[in-house]
Amino acid sequence: MAEYSAWQVLKNAVTGNAGWRPAWRKPEPKPSYDVVIVGGGGHGLATAYYLAANHGFTNVAVCEKGWLGSGNIGRNTTIVRSNYLLEGNTPFYEHSMKLWENLSHELNYNVMFSQRGIINLCHTPAQMDEAARRGNAMRLFGVDARMVMPDELAKRVPGLDLSQNARFPVLGGLEQPRAGTARHDAVAWGYARAADRRGVDILENCEVIGFLRDGDRVTGVKTTRGEIRARKVAVCVAGSTGRVMKLAGIDRLPIESHVLQAFVSESLKPMIDTVVTFGGGHLYISQSDKGGLVFGGDIDGYNSYAQRGNLPIVEDVMSEVVALFPAAAKVRLLRSWGGIMDMTMDGSPIITTGPLPGMYLNCGWCYGGFKATPASGWCFAHTIARNEPHPLSAAFTLDRFHRGHVIDEKGQGSFPWRH
């Protein structure tokens, strides 16, 4: 029987909660593994889980320099959606959405996936046309999408400024009803626990500080807890990709590291029960189950590993919140933070074999990688197990930049700081 169930909750309630096991073990590193995954964020843990669940690889270790959830998996604004336009993207993100829909069940862990919908607002006739085109493209791929008009918006999102006096009057929007949010920490914990139960060693406080090499081939990692040999080494370190790949002698990649800030307000009564994005500026906002408004905007816009942002973006994001929801002007901010992301030159991720033999690389999630966590792990596990891309992530290989097959969803060219 599943370890977490209503019956177990009841049973433990009357037996002093003494029957619970730790969610994952704290093993000592073994001298060698079939696969070592560098980075215990959402993507690394999902990769470990699918390596075990889909491919039978159980002699696997995940090396995490800090504690699970200390990276971007625990820092994001938790939005999950598959409202993409381009061919390489849509089937991949929709596969992710389908995995999300069954994730709590699959992991026997409540990731609090909430399909509250996402509404992208439009403020010009051109934006309305673009939204309709995107919606049609989504539906051609079997993804749900519908247009919403202001009268419906007035009912659905009561605090929204729909007046003609708004700086950017709202003409309508595109909704993906199956989109929503998930509890980000729970995603890390759920994957960690499910991978651990299948034998994967999760090694926390185990920073990779170098790579073992045999000529060109990568044969393991040097860590703060000793050397670990591996047949395959998979790097999955989100915003630290540049730094970690330098340890392997890869000096240049189509990536820049940038900071993205996020914000949470004090708790309020329910006021937004969906996710709203502001097409007049760049804002995404939802309300957490605890009542806080959770929101973010643009990246700060210049290379940074500082894991904290600067004030111009704070001001920018706050002004957008107030422009959309004038009543929010009186709400106090509870906290804000920054996360470092690797921005690729086309704004799309990299899931690839190489760049060295024995190595596999998963990175470049820009600011949209949380929603991708399940599919990223699914496809990366396939890439590692089979030494070839999964059909759903075949467009994301590293050589696309040199083949000229970039996937530029925003159509903005190679200006990562503008994505």
Added chain:
Amino acid sequence: MIITCPHCGPRDLAEFSYFGDATATRPDPSSTDQDAWNAYVYDRENPAGEHREYWQHSGGCRGFVIVTRNTLTHEISDIRLASGTQARRKRK
């Protein structure tokens, strides 16, 4: 972050626009070396530490400057005018 423009003096970050890595050298326009163009357009060193980068004082004199900034601390160690740097580099 405060950036000291050589023309205008110390000004708030909000007055500036970022234009990226200042270390990449553009291949000769007549070059047909595809690898060189790819590397110039897409590949970045992305250092955790000192980074030479272009900024424009778009809210002030509109001049371009080359800033040397630490990407871990945002500390700025050098600022100079960008004008002529490409040309100077070519003459060498």
